Amino acid sequence: MSKIILYDCGAEVAHMVNNLFGEKVAIQNSSFDAQRPLQEFSMVIVETGSKKPEQLLQQIKALRYACNFRNIPIIVMKKKSDTYPKHPYIMAGATEILSLQAPPLACRQILQGYLIPNRQPLDQEMEYLTPFINSAKHVLKTMASIDAEYKELYFPNDFRIFGDVSGIIGLSGKAEGTAVITFYWDLARKVISQMMRVTEDQINAEFIHDGVGELINMISGFSKKYFIGKPYHFELSIPTVVMGSGHQIGHPEDVSIALVIFDVGKSSFALQVCLKPKIKKGN
Amino acid sequence: MSEKNEILLINRDKGFLEAMAEFLRRAGFKVHTALEMHEALLALTFHPVGLILCDNVLEDVTGYDFLRFLKNDPLRDSVPFVFFVPINDQGRAFKAFELGADDFLVYPMEVEDFVSRIKEIMALHYPAAKETPAAESGKAFLPPPSDTTPPPHERRQAKRKQPLPNLKVSLSRDEILWMPGKIKNFSRDGILVITSLLGKPGVSLMVKFSLPQGVVTIKGHIKHVAFDDFRQPVGIGITFAEDSAWHEINDYFASLINSAASGASKKEFREQQTPPPSPPPPGTGAGKTVFLPYEGSEGEDLLLSDSAQRTEEETYESRFYHSLVGKQLGGYKAVCFIGSGSMGGVFKGWDSALEREVALKVISYELSSQETFREMFIKEARLISKLDHSNIAHIYSIGDTDGILFFAMELIAGETLADLIIKHGNLNTLKGLDYLLTVCQTLDFVRQKNIIHRDIKPENIVINDKGVLKIVDFGVAKKIDVNASGDVPEGIVGSPLYISPESISGHVIDHRSDIYSLGATFYHVFTGYPPFEGNDTKAILLHHLNSKSIPLKERNPKVSVFLSRIIEKMMAKDPQERYQNYKTIVQDLQSFRSMVIQAKNKKNTLLPGRGK
Numbered sequence: 096m097s098k099i100i101l102y103d104c105g106a107e108v109a110h111m112v113n114n115l116f117g118e119k120v121a122i123q124n125s126s127f128d129a130q131r132p133l134q135e136f137s138m139v140i141v142e143t144g145s146k147k148p149e150q151l152l153q154q155i156k157a158l159r160y161a162c163n164f165r166n167i168p169i170i171v172m173k174k175k176s177d178t179y180p181k182h183p184y185i186m187a188g189a190t191e192i193l194s195l196q197a198p199p200l201a202c203r204q205i206l207q208g209y210l211i212p213n214r215q216p217l218d219q220e221m222e223y224l225t226p227f228i229n230s231a232k233h234v235l236k237t238m239a240s241i242d243a244e245y246k247e248l249y250f251p252n253d254f255r256i257f258g259d260v261s262g263i264i265g266l267s268g269k270a271e272g273t274a275v276i277t278f279y280w281d282l283a284r285k286v287i288s289q290m291m292r293v294t295e296d297q298i299n300a301e302f303i304h305d306g307v308g309e310l311i312n313m314i315s316g317f318s319k320k321y322f323i324g325k326p327y328h329f330e331l332s333i334p335t336v337v338m339g340s341g342h343q344i345g346h347p348e349d350v351s352i353a354l355v356i357f358d359v360g361k362s363s364f365a366l367q368v369c370l371k372p373k374i375k376k377g378n
Numbered sequence: 379m380s381e382k383n384e385i386l387l388i389n390r391d392k393g394f395l396e397a398m399a400e401f402l403r404r405a406g407f408k409v410h411t412a413l414e415m416h417e418a419l420l421a422l423t424f425h426p427v428g429l430i431l432c433d434n435v436l437e438d439v440t441g442y443d444f445l446r447f448l449k450n451d452p453l454r455d456s457v458p459f460v461f462f463v464p465i466n467d468q469g470r471a472f473k474a475f476e477l478g479a480d481d482f483l484v485y486p487m488e489v490e491d492f493v494s495r496i497k498e499i500m501a502l503h504y505p506a507a508k509e510t511p512a513a514e515s516g517k518a519f520l521p522p523p524s525d526t527t528p529p530p531h532e533r534r535q536a537k538r539k540q541p542l543p544n545l546k547v548s549l550s551r552d553e554i555l556w557m558p559g560k561i562k563n564f565s566r567d568g569i570l571v572i573t574s575l576l577g578k579p580g581v582s583l584m585v586k587f588s589l590p591q592g593v594v595t596i597k598g599h600i601k602h603v604a605f606d607d608f609r610q611p612v613g614i615g616i617t618f619a620e621d622s623a624w625h626e627i628n629d630y631f632a633s634l635i636n637s638a639a640s641g642a643s644k645k646e647f648r649e650q651q652t653p654p655p656s657p658p659p660p661g662t663g664a665g666k667t668v669f670l671p672y673e674g675s676e677g678e679d680l681l682l683s684d685s686a687q688r689t690e691e692e693t694y695e696s697r698f699y700h701s702l703v704g705k706q707l708g709g710y711k712a713v714c715f716i717g718s719g720s721m722g723g724v725f726k727g728w729d730s731a732l733e734r735e736v737a738l739k740v741i742s743y744e745l746s747s748q749e750t751f752r753e754m755f756i757k758e759a760r761l762i763s764k765l766d767h768s769n770i771a772h773i774y775s776i777g778d779t780d781g782i783l784f785f786a787m788e789l790i791a792g793e794t795l796a797d798l799i800i801k802h803g804n805l806n807t808l809k810g811l812d813y814l815l816t817v818c819q820t821l822d823f824v825r826q827k828n829i830i831h832r833d834i835k836p837e838n839i840v841i842n843d844k845g846v847l848k849i850v851d852f853g854v855a856k857k858i859d860v861n862a863s864g865d866v867p868e869g870i871v872g873s874p875l876y877i878s879p880e881s882i883s884g885h886v887i888d889h890r891s892d893i894y895s896l897g898a899t900f901y902h903v904f905t906g907y908p909p910f911e912g913n914d915t916k917a918i919l920l921h922h923l924n925s926k927s928i929p930l931k932e933r934n935p936k937v938s939v940f941l942s943r944i945i946e947k948m949m950a951k952d953p954q955e956r957y958q959n960y961k962t963i964v965q966d967l968q969s970f971r972s973m974v975i976q977a978k979n980k981k982n983t984l985l986p987g988r989g990k
Contacts, residue, residue, distance in 0.1 A: 204746075205694065205697050207782060210780070211705040213704055217711065252701060267554065332551075352714075
């Protein structure tokens with residue numbers, strides 16, 4: 096049974112969610128707790144109105160961090176009288192903003208959509224994802240002496256990256272796409288310091304640029320050799336490093352985007368891979 | 379009391395404001411407080427303030443807006459301005475310095491340290507009045523994430539740059555991934571850009587400028603990087619080679635400054651400042667653009683404002699479909715979203731059991747919530763799944779996952795007639811005629827099964843990669859009960875641009891309704907225009923009921939009179955006056971086709987050497 100946690104929600108929201116789902120989901124109402132692990136929940140719902148928007152934005156940011164790259168939708172229920180724009184909530188990490196005055200049917204279907212279990216990857220998707228997963232582990236191990244454990248992968252319905260720093264590389268050739276590695280700040284500093292043989296307090300813009308760029312370059316480069324002679328073979332472009340949270344990445348159309356999560360101790364990092372052969376296999 | 383001792387403290391938190399004011403008063407300063415810009419301006423009017431300590435968000439505006447306002451006020455622009463912000467809501471220190479802030483303090487902070495810093499700042503700005511020894515120096519005003527380049531305020535001592543706020547550019551290292559950036563200022567050597575793209579000194583990158591004369595992309599090198607908060611965009615200084623392209627851009631910037639200074643209207647200036655985003659040149663890299671708007675960028679605003687303009691219902695539908703990407707719907711995987719129509723959203727899917735690609739059509743939440751529609755849909759989808767024809771996209775199965783109704787059908791990769799109309803303007807060609815013949819023959823097969831499609835339109839006729847025409851989307855098709863004395867109408871079903879008058883008026887419909895829609899569809903195909911247009915759906919529907927369409931020949935003089943008559947007969951308002959069956963249409967079309975071929979051959983005979 097899916098579990099939904101309502102953080103600091105009033106009776107109106109609790110009543111609405113209960114009405115929409117009845118006994119099909121387990122609903123828990125609780126006070127906000129940034130430290131609480133969210134892995135057990137299928138959805139988090141917060142409500143505007145009871146606190147200042149700035150405070151709620153901070154809480155959403157904290158919740159998004161607590162999700163640790165997992166595909167846990169954060170839903171903001173908004174009162175109609177609340178005129179604060181939606182944009183900051185989305186940028187902070189909210190998945191969906193719904194009005195309490197929205198048609199219940201629409202709310203139900205949208206929320207239900209998010210509660211449907213994630214699909215498993217197709218065999219042909221694993222054909223190109225497996226080399227990237229293995230390469231990521233290998234590069235982290237050899238370059239930074241860090242053991243990264245592959246935990247899970249899913250296909251996000253949100254193209255935003257909620258991390259602190261990302262390395263992005265364009266892939267072109269027989270296949271085209273993108274590969275993106277995203278870290279939270281603490282793990283980025285740890286990985287780059289071990290990679291660059293410097294202490295964490297020495298990490299600066301140049302180290303981040305070189306370190307994160309080199310990581311995605313090497314992961315893609317190691318993966319590339321698995322695809323020689325295959326439809327997924329690609330060439331690498333120059334890596335780009337992006338700072339800040341909430342970036343939206345555009346990918347080629349009509350192709351899935353996989354998000355692979357790796358754990359390093361209690362931290363995680365994410366690898367997004369999107370790869371589309373230009374010529375269909377067998378043709 | 380002299381101004382050196384008077385401090386204006388602005389913070390939206392009243393309790394915090396009073397506590398900090400008290401500490402400063404104990405240290406010997408006279409303190410004025412304000413919760414919002416309005417109060418702050420009053421304090422500045424009536425008191426000789428020597429230092430402003432301001433939060434980055436006030437009750438009414440942001441601290442940046444307030445700072446920008448002050449720096450444009452010649453009477454107040456010299457008052458030292460220090461941001462004093464909570465650690466968990468630092469905003470953008472770099473932006474603050476660019477706007478002219480003198481310092482940036484972050485709390486929580488020890489009271490002694492805070493008072494020392496204030497005394498230090500005051501001593502720096504009013505050296506002659508140095509009364510108290512400055513506090514021990516050596517404490518950074520910004521939290522570490524260290525920076526190899528000098529802090530922004532040091533670089534500001536370099537050659538004076540011209541401010542050029544909010545002029546947007548795109549930056550790329552590989553010409554595939556383009557990042558937006560905002561130019562903060564420029565000089566003869568280059569520009570300072572705020573962007574999420576990180577770089578390091580010496581790195582080369584491409585910068586795309588949108589000038590009135592077109593898009594110009596030039597190569598530059600990063601001269602310096604200002605990076606003070608890992609969650610915020612960075613500032614990068616980019617230099618360009620002294621060549622004509624850069625001179626042209628530089629001249630354009632200078633003209634913007636001049637036009638603003640010479641009183642050009644704000645609107646005109648704004649238009650110049652915000653050239654429309656342009657796509658990258660084709661054929662570069664992978665031939666695609668990866669675009670990353672950063673936090674607060676106008677690209678985001680555009681996206682959101684665009685969606686805000688759509689009706690609430692449409693956004694609910696699209697958000698519903700969006701929630702299903704990457705999900706498992708029964709035995710099918712939703713791989714990626716393809717598009718949506720009035721009846722539902724279409725996904726590229728994967729049939730886990732039979733291991734084949736499918737198109738998954740998810741019925742809109744509104745239709746699937748109606749029990750009568752659900753029943754009808756399931757019953758008729760079963761019938762349509764039995765239609766076995768090479769020009770019909772097959773329905774494989776129907777499913778219901780937690781109340782989400784969908785069906786799986788043949789996935790057809792290709793272009794719809796709507797795509798081809800957009801691409802070519804119209805399809806008044808032999809090929810277009812052949813498409814009409816094929817659709818007629820296919821719909822005749824459908825009619826023989828006592829089924830009507832009810833949503834014939836250019837979007838539902840696809841030419842696949844092998845050139846085979848397929849009719850898709852039987853989602854609202856209906857089985858006609860030939861033995862029943864009268865069928866019960868179910869309200870308006872169809873697409874407004876192509877719907878038949880009897881569907882609109884609620885009469886019982888039969889295959890002649892499809893004939894009307896097919897006529898309207900090919901009116902659009904041959905002329906490039908739908909038969910009726912209007913400001914809203916109601917206006918279009920009224921035209922279908924009452925108006926005579928503009929003759930095809932007037933819309934497109936190249937359309938043959940013979941073909942024009944066929945289409946107009948298909949579109950007769952009264953079903954009795956239309957073609958009564960597809961066979962007659964096919965006969966007329968084939969006669970016309972023979973005439974066209976003969977004429978073509980004759981032309982080739984008269985013009986030797988052509989047609990080979």
